[in-house]
Each structure stands twice: as structure tokens, then as C-alpha cells.
Amino acid sequence: MTQNLSIQSITAHYGSTKVLEDLSLEIAEGELVSLLGASGCGKTTTLRLVAGFLEPTSGKIELGGKDLTRLPAHQRNIGLVFQNYALFPHLSVAENVGFGLKQRGVSGDVKAKRVGAMLERVGLGHLADRLPGALSGGQKQRVALARALVIEPPLLMFDEPLSNLDAKLRVDMRVEIRQLQRANGTTSVYVTHDQEEAFSISDRVAIMHAGRIMQLDTPEVLYQRPANAFVARFVGFENLIPMDVVARDGAKITAEMAGGARITLSLEQFGTIPDSFILACRADGLAVTDNASVEGIPTKLGLRTYLGRAYQYQCETAAGHLLANGPLTRPLDIGANAKLVPVPEQCTILAPEPVA
């Protein structure tokens, strides 16, 4: 039933504006992949192209090996869940859920049975006769989910399905969505701008920017080993320090940053290091110490904030503003001279950003 989705070098325009550029994406059977990015990054466009509401300028979309690219939307057999639920206001909950079955010629007892069973699965059996206007946001989204699932589509797509719900419900619903998706094993595309949501429910996440996929990986890899500066900033790497290698010595290199501070990095830890690179880490990746004799980035400490597990310092350095954490056992004062020592396990090496 479930099928793999293959998007092959799709380019799309709105009028003369290019919104997607040569985008390719392979989603395996039963996999849930999120498209994550700020508004205007092309994630919704991608979803609408697959749904058939937009046509690509070039490229190909295949579902289970079948070419969908020029197939009308109503023949694609894809389950869609919308941000604003998009329930039919004039039809009851049961009629909403049964709508897709009706289009497929399923009627009478068979239809009633399948609708009833699906409503039970989403816990709304008792509301079958209500009109959508009488439901809460969470209930509406459950009806929308049931409506998309009951046709047993080979592909499910979610367009920011939880952004109209309050925070608590959002967490509950995303667990519910993931459980239903897992149980059915339906291949799914999930569009969202919420990083936590994407990371928590996805097998893989595609981080998008300006019509391209910047990185497609498991949440773990994205979070710990972003592939480029954009993704690093996106997943919360506060410190991106451009550096140049000044000496290579077997398994070690010495690199210099703006202002002349030097650090030594082990190739064993980082693999190959290009002559010019960016050392990237979160605040956790820079340890603050007042031991002047260690090798590190000299700084004058700024504001100290308490995080519970550590103290965080705003640090002014010759290479710009950095964030670093220090131990709870040794709070340091504003204005103190200190050194920031990169913690290799928390750091990653990125290619320098192209000059814009």
C-alpha cells in the first residue's frame, strides 16, 4: 500500500520568481521526512507540487515508480492534512471522513464501517454527527487526520498541521500523528517551521532555505554535525569562528583566528581540515576558564546568566561576540579576563561561507 516518493531535480517558479531550484528528494517507503525552514524557503511549494496544486517548470515527481508530474491533483491519491484543518463546514464529522471513500465508490455499510472504525482510532466516535464548527481545534485536526487516513493513501502529507494549536496540545498531537503514521507505515512528508516538532517526529529532516535543501539527515546528525554554516546557525550553533591553518604537524594542526589567537586541533578528532574553515559549536562547546596558561581564545567576560546546569557568559573577543559556558563551581565576574577553550567533542568543522 505504502510507496516511496521520488522528487527529481524539480525547479518551480511563481511568475518570474524562482521558488525551487533543482530540488531532489528521495523518501523511502514508510519513512517520515520533514521539510523544515522559515517561510518562503520553498517547503510548502514542494508539498503543493507533490499534491498537484502547482506544476513544476521542470523535473519529475514519482510515487511508487509511477510518474505523477502531470497527473491532475484529484487522481493522485495523496492524503493531505492542512494547517487550518480545511474541514467541509457543511458536512458532519462522519461525512467529512467519508468524503474520500464516497469519491472512490465506497458506500453503504462498508463506508459507514470504515468511517466508524477510523473515528474510533482517533477517539472521536462519539462526535460523528457533529458539524465541524462545534469542534475544538484538536478535535478538528483529528477529523482532518482521519479524513486523510481513511482512504489509505500511499503517501500522507502534512502542511504545518499543528501550528494553530496551543503548545500542550501540539506535543500530544505530534505523538499521536507519529503513532498513527507508524502503525500504518505510510510514507509521509511533514512541512513545518518548528524545529522541535520536525526533530521529534521525523526519520529524516530536510532543512530548506531559498528553494534548496541545505541538508537532509537524521535529526541526530543535523543537531550534532550540521554540514554547513546555514544549518549550524539554524540548529542553534551560536559560535561560528572563521579560522586559517597556519601549521600542520602530523596528526595536529594549528589554526589562527582573527585577532591572532591560535588553537591546536587534532586531525584524529576532526578528520581532514581544510586550510580555511569555520569552527562551529554551541555555548557548550567553549569552556570558560580563568587559567591564563592554557591555549584558548582570550576574552573579556560580559554578562553572566544562570542556566541551571552551567553559567553562560557573553564574551567579547577579537573574532567577535561568542557565547560560552563555565562551571557552576567557579562563577566568574563581569569584566574578568578569561580564555575560551574549544571542547572538541562539541565542535564541528565547516567549510567557509561563500562571500555573498
Next chain:
Amino acid sequence: MTSKIHPALIVFTVFVFIFLVGPLVIVIGSALSNTTYLTFPPQGLSLRWFENIFAISAFRRTIITSLQIAFISTFIALLIGIPAAYALNRYRIQLPGWLSTLFVLPVLVPELVLGFALLKNFAAEFSAPIFLSLIIGHTLLVLPYVVRVISASLASFDFSIEEAAISLGSPPLKTFFTILLPNVRSGVIAAFILCFITSINDVSISIFMTGPGISTLPIQILAHMEQFFDPTVASVSVLLMALTVGVMAIVERTLGLTFLAK
């Protein structure tokens, strides 16, 4: 709990009601008068002026004509106006802004000018049949109302509802009838009522389009008044009101109910 109402507000409200309801009361009163001239309050009660309407063949014919024209032109206007309003709203971003203004232009032009222009450049130019000219003139007159009213209904319609139906396997045209139309039902009813009333009461366009043999009721009322000053005019007016209200009631019932039964 007492709510304070300013005495001036009461006086104001009473005056508004007098101005709204007063003329109707006077017209209905005069229609029932037993005199041979228009007068109010009625002197002696009689239905003879209602009988007189049907005794005059011109009234009989023009009532039929007016109803035909009102129904046909309203129907055509809905047929053109609903898809137009749909397209204007659905593709608002892609379409140029002046396009929606185009559909309200007939309202901006004085009706007399519109009527005269139609006469000179269409009816006279092509010696078009009178009935056809009337239909075209009235369709033009009421089309802006359809586009405006349906657009207002569609402004609050979430088009992802339509996409949801399509994604579930309903072809676009079928979706238009099963999903979109039921959700703008009240707009369609409102548009129908507005169009019907506008058409059946129209003088300024009809006066140019009518000709030998074919006339509309309001034009016939004018013609009759030029020669007679009897209460027939008042009774026709009452009849016109009753017709309008009757049609509205039927539309509200039938259109409302059929749409509800999907």
C-alpha cells in the same frame, strides 16, 4: 437592571420608522380606497382597483414580461457572476487588480446613461428584438450585485477546503458544486434577491429598451399615471411588493432547502 436610553434616540428611531414604513402604509391604504382618485386615508374600502389591474390588458402583459425578465436576467447574471466572483477570489494574487473593478463599472455609470448607450449602440444599431435588449440591459444592471455579493461570501471562504476535496479524489468541477456552492449558499440567495428586486423595479434602463408591444410593469405604471390618476397605480404597487416578497420567500425556502439537502 435598567438600561438608559436617551429620549432623543427614541424620537429619532420613531422618525426613521415613520419614514420607512409610512409610504408603504399610504400606498396600501390608497389602493384600498373606493374613490376614483388617489387619496389617503382611504374613503370606503374596496378591492375594485385590484380587479382593474387585470381588466387592463397592458398591466396583465407587463406583469408577465417583468417577471420573465427579472428571472431570466437574474439567472444569466448568476451564471456569469458566480464563476467570475470565484475566479476573482481564487486567483486574486495572479489576476490584475483592475479586473474586479471592471465588474462593478455598470454601477458607477448612471443607469440612464447605460440605458441610452445600450439603445444607441446595440438595440438601435442592430435592431435587436426588444425582449432580448431588455434581458441584456437588465443582466448588465444586476451583474455587479452578483459579483459583489458572491465575492463577499468567498472572501471568508478558505480555499484549502476546496483543495482538501480535490486531494480526496473529487474532480475540480464536481468540487465546485458539492463543496464550494453549498458554502456560499447564503450569498447566492442574497444575490438572487438583490438582482430580482433591482430588475423588477428598474425604470431607467427599461425605458430605453422597451418599444412597441413590449413593456415592463414599472414603465406601464408610468404610462398609466400620465393618463389616469386613479388608485390602480397604488394597487399595482402593492401587487409588485407582494410579488417581490412572494418570490423572496419561495427562493429562501427552495434554494435554501435544496442546498441544505446537498
